[in-house]
Amino acid sequence: MKLVDNKATLSFSNGAPSVDLPVYxxxxxxxxxxxxxxxxxxxMFTYDPGFLSTASCQSAITYIDGDKGELLYRGYPIEQxxxxxxxxxxxxxxxxxxxPNEGERKDFHKLVINHTMVHEQMQSFLKGFRRDAHPMAxxxxxxxxxxxxxHDSTDINNPEHRQIAAIRLIAKMPTLVAMAYKYGIGQxxxxxxxxxxxxxxxxxxxxxxxCEDYVVNPVIERAVDRIFTLHADHEQNASTxxxxxxxxxxxxxxxxxxxxxxxxxxxxxxxxxxxxLNMLEEIQASGGVSKVGEFMEKVxxxxxGVKLMGFGHRVYKNYDxxxxxxxxxxxxxxxxxGLENDPLFKLAKELEKIALExxxxxxxxxxxxxxxxxxxxxxxxxIPVNLFTGIFALARTVGWIAQLNEMISDPEYKIGxxxxxxxxxxxxxxxxxxxx
Numbered sequence: 001m002k003l004v005d006n007k008a009t010l011s012f013s014n015g016a017p018s019v020d021l022p023v024y025x026x027x028x029x030x031x032x033x034x035x036x037x038x039x040x041x042x043x044m045f046t047y048d049p050g051f052l053s054t055a056s057c058q059s060a061i062t063y064i065d066g067d068k069g070e071l072l073y074r075g076y077p078i079e080q081x082x083x084x085x086x087x088x089x090x091x092x093x094x095x096x097x098x099x100p101n102e103g104e105r106k107d108f109h110k111l112v113i114n115h116t117m118v119h120e121q122m123q124s125f126l127k128g129f130r131r132d133a134h135p136m137a138x139x140x141x142x143x144x145x146x147x148x149x150x151h152d153s154t155d156i157n158n159p160e161h162r163q164i165a166a167i168r169l170i171a172k173m174p175t176l177v178a179m180a181y182k183y184g185i186g187q188x189x190x191x192x193x194x195x196x197x198x199x200x201x202x203x204x205x206x207x208x209x210x211c212e213d214y215v216v217n218p219v220i221e222r223a224v225d226r227i228f229t230l231h232a233d234h235e236q237n238a239s240t241x242x243x244x245x246x247x248x249x250x251x252x253x254x255x256x257x258x259x260x261x262x263x264x265x266x267x268x269x270x271x272x273x274x275x276x277l278n279m280l281e282e283i284q285a286s287g288g289v290s291k292v293g294e295f296m297e298k299v300x301x302x303x304x305g306v307k308l309m310g311f312g313h314r315v316y317k318n319y320d321x322x323x324x325x326x327x328x329x330x331x332x333x334x335x336x337x338g339l340e341n342d343p344l345f346k347l348a349k350e351l352e353k354i355a356l357e358x359x360x361x362x363x364x365x366x367x368x369x370x371x372x373x374x375x376x377x378x379x380x381x382x383i384p385v386n387l388f389t390g391i392f393a394l395a396r397t398v399g400w401i402a403q404l405n406e407m408i409s410d411p412e413y414k415i416g417x418x419x420x421x422x423x424x425x426x427x428x429x430x431x432x433x434x435x436x
Contacts, residue, residue: 007021056416061399066313079324085099086199090229091398111167112171113171122179143173145254147252156252157408161253173394174198199224222332223377239260257404274375275310277385280344337381352368
């Protein structure tokens with residue numbers, strides 16, 4: 001962050017003295033006005049619901065240009081990373097700032113893969129949940145409970161503890177997600193294997209059973225790895241901000257990541273691809289492809305209350321750069337599994353066609369986003385809809401950890417304390433009971 005030869009002057013129409021505010025510039029992206037001393041100088045706060053115009057931190061991890069449809073991890077375009085690297089390469093990059101060389105790559109992959117098992121007692125903890133509990137409810141509990149099972153790495157101010165916790169979280173998250181799935185369907189847990197890739201191991205833990213051998217399909221393996229890579233980080237979104245805010249209190253890394261999991265569960269955030277598939281299934285139940293045109297007309301009618309899920313993005317005012325990559329993967333997976341003519345997927349393709357050609361959607365840039373395609377891919381693979389957000393949490397864990405570590409290492413970091421514009425009652429006395 002560098003001070004630029006510029007300043008912002010805040011003036012008041014009531015005659016109060018104006019205030020000069022420093023302006024800082026990042027390497028790319030908008031400059032920022034430093035308002036840290038605003039309250040001390042003026043007795044006023046800024047008002048920014050949702051923090052849409054507020055930079056809460058300085059970060060060197062992820063950069064998004066929504067107008068250009070650009071997403072960079074540590075400066076590398078997501079398109080190049082998803083094509084030339086795997087998920088664990090991306091994890092190393094996000095955690096360390098640079099891509100690994102051959103030796104570093106081998107060591108990091110081995111380190112993560114060799115720590116995928118979880119404490120055996122976590123099975124007993126898991127059995128305290130109802131079988132029909134939502135996987136995200138289970139996952140929130142399991143991640144939070146890791147601090148009880150791995151209490152030797154809970155000091156967030158100790159760099160060594162943070163590194164150990166990072167590897168444990170990245171390595172064990174696929175195991176926990178698979179355990180939550182197996183528990184829900186009443187199947188035995190499948191232990192991880194060190195001779196498989198990160199994505200291949202996850203697929204085996206999800207879909208293998210003791211009755212027969214499970215062979216990982218390389219097309220599906222690549223698809224899952226790409227889903228992980230595309231969701232690894234996304235700048236200061238709601239769940240990442242939650243992890244930072246939670247971690248700013250000094251709580252342990254497992255608790256901070258559990259807070260991120262809980263935040264991600266919301267349908268406006270990580271639950272978007274689940275909401276998208278639910279929308280497709282509702283259209284299918286009402287008549288399928290023949291009803292797509294009618295559905296899209298309802299979407300155009302603001303009074304209908306019908307929402308189009310999986311299209312457009314709050315940040316990207318252009319095409320979501322992850323969507324094109326996921327579209328390619330979606331077509332590969334459907335072809336590999338022979339599902340091109342599956343009724344639900346044909347319905348999804350018709351929705352996609354209308355959104356890309358109809359002027360109403362094109363003008364509003366309501367392009368299919370990454371959630372639209374990743375939801376289709378996951379359903380085709382056999383992942384149940386209610387586990388989609390769990391997969392998202394698995395992938396995003398490394399981003400949360402990288403952001404948390406960056407915050408703790410920042411000498412300017414403080415415990416989070418947002419302000420408010422108070423609109424409640426002014427000070428008043430408590431009346432006697434008979435007069436209330």
